[in-house]
């Protein structure tokens with residue numbers, strides 16, 4: 710069984726009712742792979758039945774607030790559960806892939822100044838992603854591909870990544886935030902089965918055209934921007950004209966990767 714749980718589907722807006730900033734988890738065989746960690750993500754996940762002690766790894770696309778606002782709280786909640794004797798994360802270790810180590814050190818500083826000096830019975834290991842396979846276990850392979858959402862640093866470091874995920878025999882691309890749609894040309898040059906694309910910086914029609922040209926069968930919109938927030942009905946109408954199976958994701962939506970359809974939500 711493999712699902713994508715959308716915890717937050719909003720781009721970096723002011724608070725909007727019913728939507729939280731971007732975060733999703735891939736659930737495979739009772740384990741969880743976390744992609745971006747916008748505000749409130751661990752609480753939403755918990756309310757959706759996710760056992761936070763089964764988080765296997767965390768992948769951050771870039772360290773803007775709408776992608777990391779809930780990261781400190783996620784780690785804090787995991788530690789809290791371990792302290793209450795509820796268990797420990799798999800292999801007593803959580804790898805966190807995060808492009809900007811300054812931001813990471815800031816988050817760790819907040820955690821260390823919180824209760825217990827963030828002394829944990831498990832390891833949290835932070836690492837910068839790269840343009841390579843960065844993670845592999847029995848369920849999933851994850852590849853980093855840098856994109857142009859943020860400029861490269863003076864030290865040649867890329868600060869913004871998309872992720873290619875291989876799971877359940879499928880290739881899933883998570884765009885993160887893009888510089889422009891042309892970034893996707895490189896990222897999906899060999900095609901993919903599911904494209905999870907941000908629309909905070911792009912028009913729905915343009916993403917649909919791109920996906921049709923690349924013959925991508927399933928298109929999921931997240932990190933939804935003003936075009937969708939302001940007139941969701943109109944955006945959905947236009948998706949009906951697309952040749953892809955296209956959905957505008959919403960908070961707490963569950964997409965069944967095995968069956969290629971939206972699953973019943975479990976609130």
Ligand SMILES: [Zn+2]
Pocket residue numbers: 720721731773775776886909932
């Ligand atoms: Zn964003």
